Amino acid sequence: MQKYIARRVLLFIPTLxxxxxxxxxxxxxxxxxxxxxxxxxxxxxxxxxxTETQIRELRAELGLDDPxxxxxxxxxxxxxxxxFGGESIRSTEPLSSIIARRLPVTxxxxxxxxxxxxxxAVPLGVFSALYQDKWPDYVLxxxxxxxxxxxxxxIALLLLLFMVTQIGWSPPLGYSNIWVDPFHHLQIMIWPAxxxxxxxxxYMTRITRSGMLEVLAQDYVRTAKAKGLGQGLVxxxxxxxxxxxxxxxxxxxxxxxxxxxxxxxxxxxxxxGLGQEIVQASVGRDFPVVQSLAMMLxxxxxxxxxxxxxxxxxxxxxxxxS
Amino acid sequence: MTIxxxxxxxLVLFTSILALTMVLAACTSDEPDPTPTSAPDTQAPAATxxxxxxxxxxxxxxxxxxxxxEEESRYGGIANFSTRADPPLGWDPMRSGSISxxxxxxxxxxxGNMIRQCPDDGTAVCPGVATEWxxxxxxxxxxxxxxxxxxxxDGVKLTAADVKFWLELAVFGVTVGENSRRPVxxxxxxxxxxxxAPDDLTVVIxxxxxxxxxxxxxxxxxxxxAHPRHLMQPEIDAGNVNxxxxxxxxxxxxxxYLEEYRPGSVAKMRRFDQYYKTDEAGNQLPYLDGIDFYITxxxxxxxxxxxxxxxxxTARGSGxxxxxxxxxxxxxxxxxxxxxxxxxxxxxxxxLAFNTLREGPLQDVRVRQAIHLWxxxxxxxxxxxxxxxxxxxxxxxxxxxxxxxxxxTPGWNPATKDADRQQAKAQLAEAGYPDGFEAEFMCRRLWGxxxxxxxxxxxxxxxxxDLQLVDDATRAARTLEGSYDMVMSGPTLALPxxxxxxTSSAGTSATADSKHNDTKVDDFxxxxxxxxxxxxxxEIAQEMERYIAVEQAYGAWLYTENTHTVVREYVKGIQVxxxxxxxxxxxxxxxxxK
Numbered sequence: 001m002q003k004y005i006a007r008r009v010l011l012f013i014p015t016l017x018x019x020x021x022x023x024x025x026x027x028x029x030x031x032x033x034x035x036x037x038x039x040x041x042x043x044x045x046x047x048x049x050x051t052e053t054q055i056r057e058l059r060a061e062l063g064l065d066d067p068x069x070x071x072x073x074x075x076x077x078x079x080x081x082x083x084f085g086g087e088s089i090r091s092t093e094p095l096s097s098i099i100a101r102r103l104p105v106t107x108x109x110x111x112x113x114x115x116x117x118x119x120x121a122v123p124l125g126v127f128s129a130l131y132q133d134k135w136p137d138y139v140l141x142x143x144x145x146x147x148x149x150x151x152x153x154x155i156a157l158l159l160l161l162f163m164v165t166q167i168g169w170s171p172p173l174g175y176s177n178i179w180v181d182p183f184h185h186l187q188i189m190i191w192p193a194x195x196x197x198x199x200x201x202x203y204m205t206r207i208t209r210s211g212m213l214e215v216l217a218q219d220y221v222r223t224a225k226a227k228g229l230g231q232g233l234v235x236x237x238x239x240x241x242x243x244x245x246x247x248x249x250x251x252x253x254x255x256x257x258x259x260x261x262x263x264x265x266x267x268x269x270x271x272x273g274l275g276q277e278i279v280q281a282s283v284g285r286d287f288p289v290v291q292s293l294a295m296m297l298x299x300x301x302x303x304x305x306x307x308x309x310x311x312x313x314x315x316x317x318x319x320x321x322s
Numbered sequence: 323m324t325i326x327x328x329x330x331x332x333l334v335l336f337t338s339i340l341a342l343t344m345v346l347a348a349c350t351s352d353e354p355d356p357t358p359t360s361a362p363d364t365q366a367p368a369a370t371x372x373x374x375x376x377x378x379x380x381x382x383x384x385x386x387x388x389x390x391x392e393e394e395s396r397y398g399g400i401a402n403f404s405t406r407a408d409p410p411l412g413w414d415p416m417r418s419g420s421i422s423x424x425x426x427x428x429x430x431x432x433x434g435n436m437i438r439q440c441p442d443d444g445t446a447v448c449p450g451v452a453t454e455w456x457x458x459x460x461x462x463x464x465x466x467x468x469x470x471x472x473x474x475x476d477g478v479k480l481t482a483a484d485v486k487f488w489l490e491l492a493v494f495g496v497t498v499g500e501n502s503r504r505p506v507x508x509x510x511x512x513x514x515x516x517x518x519a520p521d522d523l524t525v526v527i528x529x530x531x532x533x534x535x536x537x538x539x540x541x542x543x544x545x546x547x548a549h550p551r552h553l554m555q556p557e558i559d560a561g562n563v564n565x566x567x568x569x570x571x572x573x574x575x576x577x578x579y580l581e582e583y584r585p586g587s588v589a590k591m592r593r594f595d596q597y598y599k600t601d602e603a604g605n606q607l608p609y610l611d612g613i614d615f616y617i618t619x620x621x622x623x624x625x626x627x628x629x630x631x632x633x634x635x636t637a638r639g640s641g642x643x644x645x646x647x648x649x650x651x652x653x654x655x656x657x658x659x660x661x662x663x664x665x666x667x668x669x670x671x672x673x674l675a676f677n678t679l680r681e682g683p684l685q686d687v688r689v690r691q692a693i694h695l696w697x698x699x700x701x702x703x704x705x706x707x708x709x710x711x712x713x714x715x716x717x718x719x720x721x722x723x724x725x726x727x728x729x730x731t732p733g734w735n736p737a738t739k740d741a742d743r744q745q746a747k748a749q750l751a752e753a754g755y756p757d758g759f760e761a762e763f764m765c766r767r768l769w770g771x772x773x774x775x776x777x778x779x780x781x782x783x784x785x786x787x788d789l790q791l792v793d794d795a796t797r798a799a800r801t802l803e804g805s806y807d808m809v810m811s812g813p814t815l816a817l818p819x820x821x822x823x824x825t826s827s828a829g830t831s832a833t834a835d836s837k838h839n840d841t842k843v844d845d846f847x848x849x850x851x852x853x854x855x856x857x858x859x860x861e862i863a864q865e866m867e868r869y870i871a872v873e874q875a876y877g878a879w880l881y882t883e884n885t886h887t888v889v890r891e892y893v894k895g896i897q898v899x900x901x902x903x904x905x906x907x908x909x910x911x912x913x914x915x916k
Contacts, residue, residue, distance in 0.1 A: 036795040057504060090410040091585075092566060101585065160626045164655065170630040173402070173616040174588040267620045272586025276619055280407055285794070 004313055012306050019298045020079070024072050027291050034287060035059040062089070075291070085292035090284040095292050098277060103296070105175065106266070106273035110258050112193035113200055114251075121201035122247065125208020126235060132213060140205065147202030153264045155195050160268070175272050192265040196258060204251050211243035245312075252308035256301035395601070395895055397609050399914035404624045404637040405615045408585050412566020415546040416492055416506045421639040424544060426589050426615040428907030429608075431567075432576035435547040436466045436485060436525065437537060441897050444816065445722045445856055447541045451480060451575065451598070452525070461532035461852070464540075466525045473596045474550050475579040476571075482519035487551035489517045489527065496563050503563040509820060510539035513851075534854045535819065542816045548574050577608040577910040589615040599910060609895065609913035621648070628888065629655045634914075635889040644886040646708040652888055659891065664898055666885045667718050668814065672772060675811040675835035675877040679804055679828060684761070688753040690875035694733045696746040696783045697776070703881050705775040711883045716821065716867045718882060722856075723818055723863040731872070746783060758784025764806035767791045773810050776880075804828070804837045811835040811877065818863035822847040825870055825877070836876040843870060892916040 035058040059065055063074065063086075078085050084095035091098075128140040163169050171191055176184040215221060216239060224234045263275030270276075274293055281289035405425045411417040413427055436452035452466040472480040490496075493514045495505040505511060513533045518526040529536065553570035562569070572580045577599070578591035592612040599607045616633065618624035621642050627633045629652055636642065644652070652661060674693070676684045683689045703711040713734050717723035728734065732742045750756065763780075765773035770791050777787045792800070800806055813824055824835045830844050846866040853859040871879050889896060895911040 030793075034795065036798040039798060054504070054507075057502075061504075091408060092412045092564070092568075093585075157622060160622065164626050164629050168630055170626045170632055173618065173627055173632050174614070175584065175586070268623050270587070270616070270618055270620070270623055272584070272617075276586055280619060284407075284410065 001313070005310055008306055008309050012302055015302055016299065017076075019302070020076055020295055021072070023291055023294050023298070024075060027287050028068060028071075034285070035062060035064060079292065079295060084296070085288045088281070088286050088289045090281065090286040090289070095289065098289065099274075099293070099296060102272060102274045102277050105271060106259065106262050106275060108178070109189060109193060109196070109262050109266070109271065109273060110255065112189055113196040113258055114255055116193055116197035117201035117204055118251075120197065121204030122208050122240075122244075124201070125205040125247075126212055126240065126243075128205065128209040129212035129216065130231075130235070137209075141209075144202035144205045147198040148206075152195055152199060152261055153268065155198070156192065156265055156268045159191060159195065171269060173270055175270070188269060188271060192262070192269050192271065195265060196261055199261070200251075200254060200258060203254055204247060207247050207250055208243060211246055212239060215239045215242050249308055249312045252304060252311065256304045259297055259300055395605075395609050395911070395913040396915070397913070398611055399916070400612045400614055401610055401634050401893060401909070401912060401914060402614050402616060402632065403635045403909075404618045404627070404633050404642075405589075406617075406621075406624075406637045406639045406642045407619055408617055409568075409589075412568035413548075413572060414566040414568075415544060415548055416508075417566070419544045424907055425638060426591070427546070427548070428576070429578045429591050429613055429909045430572060430576045430580055431546045431548040431574040432910075433543050433546065433908050434541060435488070435545055436468070437541045439538075439541050439543050439816065443722075445538075445860065447537045450541075451485075451547065455537060457534070457536070461534040461536070461854075462529045464527045464529070464536055466527070468523045468525065469598055470523060472575060472598045474552075474575060475573045475594055476550075476553075477596070478550070478552050480575065481522040482525045483522075484551045485525045485547065486517045486519040487555065488547050488549045489514065489525075491549060491554075492545075493517075496558055498558060498561050498563050501561050501563045503558075508545050509542055509817065510536060510545070513539070531851075533851045535817075535850060535856075535859055538817055538856075538859075539819065550574070577908055578610075578613060581612070586617055586619075588617065591615070597910070601911065608908075608910040610909070613909060613912075625652065628652065631890075634893050636887045638885055638887055643883075644710075644888065646710065649886055649888070661888045662891055662893070664885075664887050664889060664896065666887075666898060667712070667720070668883045668885055670812050670814045670882055671714055671716060671718075671879060672810070672812045672881055672883075673716075673835075673877040673879045674776060675809050675824075675837075676875070677804055677807055677809070677837040678876070679837040679839065680807060682761070682807060683753065683755055683759045684807055686753045687874060688749045689755065689759075690878075692746040692749040692753070693780070693783065693785075694872070694875045694878040695742040695749070697733070697779055697878055697880065698736075698739060699734060699881055700736050702775055702779070706772055707881075707883050710886055711881045713880070714882045715871050715879045717818065717863065722860050723867075725864045725867055728867070728872075733872070733878075750784065755784075758786060760786045760788065761807040762788045762790060763808045763810075764790045764792060764797065764800060765810045766797050766812075767793055769810050769812060772812070776810075798833075801835065802832055809835050818859065818866065819847055819850045821866075836870075838874075838876055840874065840876075843876070846870075 035055050039055060039058060063071060066074070075085055082096055084099055087094045088098060124140055128137045131137045160170065171188050172184055174184075175188060178185040212235075221234060221238055224238050225231075229238075259274075262271075262273060263278055265271070266273045266275035267279050274296070278290060278293050280286075281293070403425075405422060407422040409418070409423040409427055410420055411423075413423060413430075415423055415427065415431065432450070434448075434450040436450050437447050437455060438450045440446040440448040449469075451472045452468050454467040455464060457464050466485075468480065468482060468485065474480060491503070492506045492508060493511045495503045497503070513529045513531065513536060514527055515530045516528045518528070520526060527536070527540075533539070548567045550570060550573050553573060554565050557565040557569065567574065572583070575598075577594055577597045579594045580589065581592045582588070582590040590612065591614075593608055593610060595606070597607055601607055616627070618627065618633075618637065624633065624636055624642065625648055628636050636644065649663065674697075676690050676693075678685050678690075699713040703709060703713070713719070713729050715724055715728045715734070719729050730737075732738055732745070735742075750758070761780075763773065763777065773789060773791070777789050780787050790806070797809075801809065811824060813820075815821060823831050823833060825843060826834050826847065827839050827841055827844050828834065828837055829839065829841075843866075846862060846869070849862050850859055850866075853862055870876050892915045893912060894915050895913050896909070897911060
């Protein structure tokens, strides 16, 4: 087991380095000089001019004078030592402070989504399998397909429009911490969590359904039924535990995509999480923020994969012995 | 271990991770550093003097003359306004002229500095924290007398030394050891040689050469005094040369102080009882108990919140000002009687600028004039902004800088468009291009929606356009190189002299959009600087407009967009700037009728 974990961790590190090189490289091969972009934007909108000296000074200020490998090493080291890439060009706030403030908000949204999804998806998946090819199954499958096929932002816009035109209500403005004002907090967070959960639970429902159908056709289930056990007991004790293994694994992997899904919804609902920061930074050409936050998201995705791999090996010993 | 136990353990592990994450997340405070909440110091006396001061330059107009004061104003209430993003760069007006700074920061910092542009007349200068100002005979030294009743939000009295500190920081920057702070490219900065503070209430600015419109250059509203010396100097001495207003708690001079700022969420301003201004009746400003500026990064989210009463006003700024469709949706939900639409000109003067230094047809003035005559501005306004705009020359036709009647002359006048277009064709043929020609049209990518309709009209004239949408860096680099035939120009300008950087000859300004070697254009800016009176400057500006936009047609000036924002009908007293939507945003005179 320890060897397996060590192998996974060792694979995690080069993957992370490769991803960081890609993120750093992509932002560097985009056309244009960042210093010129900043001064050019000011000039284009403000009507002011700029000189070669100003361009040189700004390049130096942004650390763009160094050769690319040096720039990369400086950035990578700052990611490791807790500075997370220095500070934002746009707000001048240290990135460590931005991440400390915004990451918990995004994590909360993710947790709400996962909890909602688990509560809903597993029972619905089981129910759908038990009523295979009957109308409850059709209704649930249709709901799941809709949830998977409609973009989150589109559902969010429809929801907002519905609330405005039909009930004259919209979520309150100004984010509050759950411990400071729980009711206000939930009024803001529940909508994006529900929208994300629809998609996420749709995926989990389908996995649970197909897993349950497979298990229900197994000999040991038939034997349990032949012994005279009731359906509830057969499902709870003999079928569900085996179905949950792939559900946990695939659900865990899918959590990482949720982090990306929050980007647009955070903007729409005014939630000050990482997604909102990334959008604002992209619009404002704040490359240190984009670069470091993208790296953070990659880190979380890879980290979740690692956790899921380890958890899976713990649940199913065949994985670590292979 | 049975499979059931293993699954159970895995579930427990998974749930524990989630729970831990949840606890960690929720335990993190949503009130970040820095959260400046210094309450006004009670030692500061209440302001009593009404602004009734004059300078020697322009017509002095005490502050609230342009506001909608048809009803009796009243105190109290918190207004909920929208702003599109967190103010960038530490809320520092020295480093960002973004509307995201100006929208909430106006109420915090107040508008302008010692002096400011008058709310109802962009050619005039009004008092700010100074009551009087004068120049010496040759226009090389300007003396300002400060009010004796201006306090920072922490109760410290404003003195001439504070203003000197602010001016020197802007004009010269600062260097401590290896750390340098860049000077600011504000309009007035390049003329300043030194600043003196002979006593607590007197500031003297010595200039490198005579500048008779220096007060106008200094008064431009985004040049805001927002840098408290008593808080910033120690930071700078410690090597933090780029200290921002946010770093020192946003202690400022405006009508509201900051109670709480939660980035990405809300900035809460509350009434500063020692604010130095009063209304015409001598009542202390501001009227409101406070303003909550909600950060609404998505326009549709903002519209929704306005329609359901969460917001009392929508935000300004690109993408957030209303389109005709969004305005109609709001009106249909709330009804016209429940909203007030505020229409403001933007002072962004869109123009198609020509490069006459590049070999080709645009070196011929007849070709440039043909384009000027051909373009159908009203159609462009309709297509580009849904009708929310108006034709302009180099200046807003509703301001004194513009030539009266210019919009009725060929090129602009819709009534003569058919004849103008025939004339355009004739001039093109006369110049030797009866079948048109090819041209490279460089356009900032963000402005694609503005450039694309232009391409259609230019191709109707016979010009085969190669539209090149480029990022800001490429645009800046190619502007320096002059590697284009035409470029879309859309600067925001408050004064004629600001055109210097974008229309001067190539020898004077390498960043000019219009490229030419015409030194007569440079002379206009020299004359503007040395003109002794506003009337004289207006005359020069009008002459410059006729020469650049009509006679030489170094660009085809098109239109300015009108900003539409909405406020609820009970929001009263908003000053609507006549010529620049970025101005006059301190909300000192706003009150709620509910």
